[in-house]
Amino acid sequence: MTWTSELQVLASRNPFIDELVKQGYAVGFVNAHLVIFGVPYLNAAGDLMYLDMISPLDLREGNLIDRPSDHKLYFAGEVPCNIDGNKISAGTAEEVRFVSDEIVGNRMLSNKPEGGRQYESIEEKIYQYLALISAPAVHKYPGVTPRAALKKHVEAAPSPLRFPDTLSAREGMVGLSHRLRGQKVAIIGCGGTGAYVLDYLAKTHLEEIHLFDDDIVHVHTLFRLPGVYGEKHLGTPKVIALGEAYAEFHGGIKPQLKRVDRNNIACLAGFDFVFVCVDDAPSRQMIAQACHDAARPFVDVGMGLNQGRNGLYGFVRIAGGAVGDFDKLNGTPYMPAQNAEDREYRNQPQIAELNALNAAMAVIRFKQHMGFFDRLNESHAAVFDVAGMALDTVV
Known part of the structure; x- marks a missing residue:
């Protein structure tokens, strides 16, 4: 059969996989699932059929397969039966398991x-499952021949991730995760919030992430x-430092050592989504307008802080997320076009938790746009009050 590089690595560290292949089974490692193709079985009428066995894998360090976290197995086909026509001694249920566009289980x-x-x-x-299914x-x-009966060769779905997405596989969310495949996004501004946006996006199947x-x-x-960044990074361009670090996890990180201005603003038309993470209001206004003109969805982030007797207070906000939001936001407090006079934000830079919160809100909004998360209303802005720990949405 055709070996993918991922399957080769898996087999090299787990002799069990190599043994299956040597026995003649057609084995695939696709989106963190072990797939055994063409396993023979009997249906209720006693006809010889073939199914694809699907099991999510739990991986630990060094691509070693961990002890299974559950006992379930998925497959595409009818319910396997014994010679007498009764189903095999295993619980069955209709449950869809999406592995890739080509591999979808319909039963558990x-x-x-x-x-x-x-x-x-x-x-x-x-x-145990092979014996249970194939023995009749x-x-x-x-x-x-209960090995490679269908001679089905499936290449692993291409992904920029350096590691298999075992979390999505384990939780049965591969189909949702793949809604981000093929998308190109831009993060404009790679300070605290923009860097956290990258941190979250680097764990997804996005094709390219431009900084x-x-x-x-x-x-x-x-x-x-x-x-953790240290002395060696001081004086290094932010996009280079971040790009080198996150390239270890995601192969689509594209550092762009440039400030987005009127001379290069047209480049935003080439992206599917834009994260606006700048702290200069006129620049924000220009970028949002350009995204609107190019019919590109964007989400803008920001925070406003003041120092009181009991510490910092203020808000964290996001605005946008869909094409057309600019008209609703332009000229409103939810996407300021002018810099505030109070510059407390610049005087209190060590607020990573608020940067992380701001980025999380923006990425959730993006994933709502992509259909990964549900969305209950058509809000075009959200504001989190730090002191009151309260979130308001603006419809």
């Missing part, structure tokens, strides 16, 4: 080891960036 099997314990290993789980077919049709900023890393910047 539930079968625990003797005594109702957990499976000790992925080997035990797979071999092999008994009735002695000549059947726009012409500033360098200062000492105060170190307190606001996600992760």
Whole structure:
């Protein structure tokens, strides 16, 4: 069969996978799922059929397969039966399991080891299910080859992620996660909030994430960036420092050492979504207007803080998220066009938790736009009151 690079790595660290292939099984490693193609079984009428067995994998360090976190298995096909036409001794339910556009399970099997314990290993789980499903077919049709019967070769779906998305696989959310595939986004401004936006987006299947900023890393910047940056990064352009760090996880990070201005604003038309993370109101206004003119959705972030007797108080806000929001926001307090006189924000730079909150709100709004998260109203802005811990949406 055709080996993908991911399957090769998996087999090199887990001899069980290599053993399956040597036995003739057509095995795939697709979006953090182990798929065994063309497993023979009997349907209720006693006909010889073939199904694809699907099991999410729990991976730990070094691409080693961990002990299965549950006992379920998914497949595409009819309910497997014994020779007498009764279904095999496993619980079944109609449950869709999306692995890729080509591989979708329509049913779930539930079968625990003797005594109702957990499976000790992925080997035990797979071999128990293979025997349970195939034994009746092999008994009735002695000549059947229960290995690679369909000769189905499926390449792993392309992804810019350096690691398999086992979290989405384990939770059955591959279909939702893939709604971000093929998308190109821009983060304009890579200070505290913009850097956290990158941190969240780098864990997704976005095709490209472009970073726009012409500033360098200062000492105060170190307190606001996600992760740990040190002395060697001082004086380095922010987009270079961030790009090098996050390229270890995502292959589509594109640092752009430039400030977005009227000379290059036309480049925004090439993106599917834009995150506006600048703290200069006139620049924000120009970028938002350009996105509107190019019919590109954007989300703008910001915060306003004041220092009182009991500490900082103020708000964190997002605005936009859909094409057409600019008309609703332009000239309103939710997307200020003028810089505030109070510059307390600049005097209190060590507020990474508010940067992270601001970025999380923006990314949630983006994922609502992409259909990953549900959206209950057509709000075009949201404001979080820091002192009151209250969130208001603006419809």
